[in-house]
Amino acid sequence: MRIEILCTGDEILTGKTINTNYSHIAQRLGEAGLEVVHGTTVGDDRVSLLAAFRQAAKRADAVIVNGGLGPTIDDLSQEVAAEAAGAALVLHEPWLARMEAFYERRGRVMPANNRKQAMLPEGAEFIDNPIGTACGFAVTIEGARFYFTPGVPREMRRMLEEQVMPRLLASAGLPGVARLKRFHSFGIGESRADEMLAGIEAMAPPGTVKLGFQAHYPELETKLAARGADTAELDRILAPLEAEVRRRLGNFILAEDRDSLESVVLGALSGRGGSLAVAETFTGGSIAARLLQVDGAETLFLRGVVSRDPAQLAASVGLAPDAAAAPAMAEALRRASGASHALAVLVTMDGDGTEAGGSISIGLADPAGALLREARLVGGREWVRLGAAELGLDCLRRHLAGLPVDERLDFERR
Amino acid sequence: MRIEILCTGDEILTGKTINTNYSHIAQRLGEAGLEVVHGTTVGDDRVSLLAAFRQAAKRADAVIVNGGLGPTIDDLSQEVAAEAAGAALVLHEPWLARMEAFYERRGRVMPANNRKQAMLPEGAEFIDNPIGTACGFAVTIEGARFYFTPGVPREMRRMLEEQVMPRLLASAGLPGVARLKRFHSFGIGESRADEMLAGIEAMAPPGTVKLGFQAHYPELETKLAARGADTAELDRILAPLEAEVRRRLGNFILAEDRDSLESVVLGALSGRGGSLAVAETFTGGSIAARLLQVDGAETLFLRGVVSRDPAQLAASVGLAPDAAAAPAMAEALRRASGASHALAVLVTMDGDGTEAGGSISIGLADPAGALLREARLVGGREWVRLGAAELGLDCLRRHLAGLPVDERLDFERR
Numbered sequence: 001m002r003i004e005i006l007c008t009g010d011e012i013l014t015g016k017t018i019n020t021n022y023s024h025i026a027q028r029l030g031e032a033g034l035e036v037v038h039g040t041t042v043g044d045d046r047v048s049l050l051a052a053f054r055q056a057a058k059r060a061d062a063v064i065v066n067g068g069l070g071p072t073i074d075d076l077s078q079e080v081a082a083e084a085a086g087a088a089l090v091l092h093e094p095w096l097a098r099m100e101a102f103y104e105r106r107g108r109v110m111p112a113n114n115r116k117q118a119m120l121p122e123g124a125e126f127i128d129n130p131i132g133t134a135c136g137f138a139v140t141i142e143g144a145r146f147y148f149t150p151g152v153p154r155e156m157r158r159m160l161e162e163q164v165m166p167r168l169l170a171s172a173g174l175p176g177v178a179r180l181k182r183f184h185s186f187g188i189g190e191s192r193a194d195e196m197l198a199g200i201e202a203m204a205p206p207g208t209v210k211l212g213f214q215a216h217y218p219e220l221e222t223k224l225a226a227r228g229a230d231t232a233e234l235d236r237i238l239a240p241l242e243a244e245v246r247r248r249l250g251n252f253i254l255a256e257d258r259d260s261l262e263s264v265v266l267g268a269l270s271g272r273g274g275s276l277a278v279a280e281t282f283t284g285g286s287i288a289a290r291l292l293q294v295d296g297a298e299t300l301f302l303r304g305v306v307s308r309d310p311a312q313l314a315a316s317v318g319l320a321p322d323a324a325a326a327p328a329m330a331e332a333l334r335r336a337s338g339a340s341h342a343l344a345v346l347v348t349m350d351g352d353g354t355e356a357g358g359s360i361s362i363g364l365a366d367p368a369g370a371l372l373r374e375a376r377l378v379g380g381r382e383w384v385r386l387g388a389a390e391l392g393l394d395c396l397r398r399h400l401a402g403l404p405v406d407e408r409l410d411f412e413r414r
Numbered sequence: 415m416r417i418e419i420l421c422t423g424d425e426i427l428t429g430k431t432i433n434t435n436y437s438h439i440a441q442r443l444g445e446a447g448l449e450v451v452h453g454t455t456v457g458d459d460r461v462s463l464l465a466a467f468r469q470a471a472k473r474a475d476a477v478i479v480n481g482g483l484g485p486t487i488d489d490l491s492q493e494v495a496a497e498a499a500g501a502a503l504v505l506h507e508p509w510l511a512r513m514e515a516f517y518e519r520r521g522r523v524m525p526a527n528n529r530k531q532a533m534l535p536e537g538a539e540f541i542d543n544p545i546g547t548a549c550g551f552a553v554t555i556e557g558a559r560f561y562f563t564p565g566v567p568r569e570m571r572r573m574l575e576e577q578v579m580p581r582l583l584a585s586a587g588l589p590g591v592a593r594l595k596r597f598h599s600f601g602i603g604e605s606r607a608d609e610m611l612a613g614i615e616a617m618a619p620p621g622t623v624k625l626g627f628q629a630h631y632p633e634l635e636t637k638l639a640a641r642g643a644d645t646a647e648l649d650r651i652l653a654p655l656e657a658e659v660r661r662r663l664g665n666f667i668l669a670e671d672r673d674s675l676e677s678v679v680l681g682a683l684s685g686r687g688g689s690l691a692v693a694e695t696f697t698g699g700s701i702a703a704r705l706l707q708v709d710g711a712e713t714l715f716l717r718g719v720v721s722r723d724p725a726q727l728a729a730s731v732g733l734a735p736d737a738a739a740a741p742a743m744a745e746a747l748r749r750a751s752g753a754s755h756a757l758a759v760l761v762t763m764d765g766d767g768t769e770a771g772g773s774i775s776i777g778l779a780d781p782a783g784a785l786l787r788e789a790r791l792v793g794g795r796e797w798v799r800l801g802a803a804e805l806g807l808d809c810l811r812r813h814l815a816g817l818p819v820d821e822r823l824d825f826e827r828r
C-alpha cells in the first residue's frame with residue numbers, strides 16, 4: 001500500500017512553523033511497517049488543495065491529510081474534500097452535539113462558526129477526536145482513501161494511533177496491532193550495537209519484528225518494531241526478544257520506552273526516600289536542567305551549583321579552593337545540602353576545534369562514602385559537554401542500581 | 415513567480431530527520447517577497463524523483479531541489495535532472511579540480527566515488543558551493559527553472575543566500591538585494607506591537623519593506639524584510655524605519671539581529687570588566703544554561719545556584735534560611751562569588767494547570783547596592799518558568815543599560 005502525507009496550512013507552507021507533524025506521522029507509519037511514498041505541503045488555498053488531492057489520489061492508495069479542520073474561514077479541508085469526492089457537505093449531528101456539550105462543560109456558549117467543524121462530506125466515515133473540537137473523517141477520492149486529521153499535534157497524534165493506523169493496517173492486509181519497543185543506551189556506538197544484536201530479528205516469526213537504531217549522541221535508541229494479530233500475540237512475540245536485548249546490551253541500557261536517564265535516576269532516588277545535589281563545571285548547568293525537567297524533580301533535587309571554576313564550587317560548600325577533588329566536593333555538597341546523594345562533575349579541557357578533549361572527574365557521595373570515576377572524551381567542546389553530563393548521570397544510575405560505574409564506553413579514549 | 419520546494423531523501427521522507435531545511439528555505443524566500451506555492455518530499459528513488467520533477471515543472475516557474483547531491487549510490491539528483499531535462503551527464507572539470515584540491519589540502523586522496531559530484535547535466539548552469547564538495551546547478555525542465563542545492567544545512571543556507579536567491583529575485587523581476595532586519599523584544603504582545611508599529615511600512619517606498627512578527631514566548635521577533643537595488647539603497651531605505659522601530663518599541667527591545675538577551679547582558683558586563691553570579695528557584699537552571707551557551711560566557715559567569723528551596727540558596731551563600739529575600743540573596747551571592755553583579759530569581763507558585771500563577775521576586779546586586787523587581791505571571795508552570803527567567807535577565811539588561819527595570823509587561827497580572 002502506497003501512502004502519501006499531505007500537510008496543509010500557510011504556517012507550514014511558508015516555513016513559519018517547522019513541520020514536525022509530517023515527521024511524526026511518517027515515522028510512526030514506518031515503524032508499523034507501512035510505506036510512505038510521498039509528502040506534499042500546500043497552503044490554505046482552494047485551488048492548490050483540490051489539485052493536491054487529485055494528484056495524491058493518482059499516486060497513492062491512502063492519503064493522510066493533516067490540518068485545515070478548524071473553525072475559521074481559511075480551514076478548507078472538509079469543503080475541498082467534499083468537492084473532490086463529488087459529495088455534498090452535510091451536518092454530522094452527533095458531533096455538533098458533542099461540541100456543544102464540550103463548550104457547555106466549560107461554561108461557555110459554542111461560537112457559531114464552530115458549527116462548520118461538524119459539516120462532513122456526505123457518506124464520509126466519522127473519525128473520533130476525544131480531546132478536541134476538530135473531528136476526523138475518511139472519504140474515497142478517485143479510488144484512494146483519504147484520512148483527515150487535525151493540525152494540533154496532540155490531537156493528531158492520538159487520532160493517528162487510535163483511529164487512523166488501525167484502519168491503514170487493516171486495509172494493507174497487515175495484522176491489526178503494531179507496537180514499538182524502545183531501549184535507550186549510553187556507551188555503545190550504533191555499529192557495535194548492531195553487531196551485538198545480530199540475529200535478534202530471527203528469534204521472532206519471519207516478518208513480524210524489525211530492528212532499528214537511532215543515534216542521538218550521547219544516547220543510542222534501539223527499536224523493535226513489531227506487528228501481530230493482537231496485544232497478546234505481540235507480548236508473546238516480543239518477550240523473548242526484549243529479554244535478549246536486555247541481556248546483550250546489559251548495563252548500558254539506561255531506560256526503556258518513555259523513561260529517560262533522568263527519570264530513572266530520580267525514580268531510584270525517590271524509591272529509597274533519597275534526594276540529590278549536583279555540582280557541575282563546563283556542562284553549562286545541563287545536568288541540573290535535565291533533572292529538573294522531570295515531573296516532580298523539584299522535591300528530590302535539593303541544590304545545583306554551576307561554575308567553570310572548581311574553586312567557586314568548593315567555596316559554595318565551604319571547602320578550601322584547593323580541596324576541590326570530585327569525591328571531596330560531592331561529599332561536602334551532600335553535607336551542606338542535606339541530600340542523601342551528591343554528584344560532582346568536573347571537566348578540564350584541552351586541544352582545539354573538533355580535536356578538543358576533556359578529562360572528566362566524577363565524584364559521587366552517599367551516606368556510605370564517596371567514589372571517583374574518571375574518563376576522557378575527545379571530539380570538540382559540545383561533544384565533551386554532552387558526554388560529561390550523560391556520564392555523570394549514568395554513574396549515579398549505575399551506583400543506585402548496584403552496577404559497576406567503570407565499564408568502558410565506546411566513546412572513551414584512554 | 416510560483417516557486418516549489420522539492421526535498422529529497424529517505425531520511426526526510428520517513429520522518430527520521432525533521433525537515434528544517436524546508437522551513438528555512440520557505441521562510442527566507444517569503445521574507446524576500448518570493449512566493450512558495452507547493453512543497454514536495456520524495457525518497458531516494460528514481461521513479462518518484464522523475465515524476466516529482468515533472469509534476470513540479472507543471473505547477474511552478476521555479477523549483478528548489480534540496481538533497482541528493484552526495485557521492486553515494488542513493489544520491490540521484492544530477493542523474494534524474496539530466497534525464498528529466500533530456501541532457502547527457504558530463505564532467506564539470508573545474509569542479510573536479512576543486513574537489514581534488516579540497517582533499518589534497520586535508521592531506522587525503524579524493525575517493526573515486528566523489529567524481530560523481532562533478533557530473534552535471536550538459537548545459538547546466540554551475541552554482542558554487544564554497545564550503546563543501548556538493549556543487550549546485552540549475553537546469554530548465556519543461557519550462558521551469560530547477561535549482562539544485564545540497565542537503566547539508568550549512569551548505570544549503572549559504573548557497574541559498576549567495577547564489578539561488580539573487581537568481582530567483584532577478585528572474586522574478588525583483589531588485590537584486592534582500593535584507594532582513596530583526597528586533598527581539600520582551601514584554602509586548604504581537605497584537606500590541608502591530609498597533610505600535612502602524613504605518614511603519616508606509617515610511618519606505620511602496621513595496622520595498624514588509625513588516626512581520628514571529629512570537630516565541632516570552633520573546634517577540636519583529637522583522638523588516640526589505641528589497642532594494644543594492645546595499646546602499648537598502649541602507650537608505652531601512653535606516654529611518656529602524657530608528658522608528660527603536661523609538662516606538664523603546665526599552666522593550668532586548669537585542670537586534672543575531673544578538674540575544676543573553677549575549678547583550680554578557681556583552682554589557684564584559685564591556686565594564688564585570689562578572690556575574692545567579693541564584694534561581696523554579697526556573698530549572700535555565701538562566702544559567704542560557705547564559706552559558708554564549709561563547710566566552712564561562713569567564714564572566716562565575717557561579718550559578720539552582721534549587722526549588724530558597725533556604726538552600728541562602729545556605730549556599732552563608733545566609734540564614736529565613737533571610738532569603740531576593741535582594742539580600744543577590745548581595746550575599748555577589749560577595750561569596752566575588753562577582754561584580756549578582757541576580758536572584760525567586761518564584762512562588764499557586765493555582766493549577768493553565769491557571770497556575772507565579773509570584774516572581776527578582777533581586778539584583780552590584781557594588782552600588784541591591785534592588786527588587788516583583789511581578790506576577792499566570793498561564794501554567796512552563797509559562798511562568800520561561801517568563802521568570804526572561805524577566806530576570808531583562809532586569810539585568812535594563813539595569814546595566816541604565817533603563818528602568820519596572821516598566822509594565824503585557825503578560826503581567828497585577
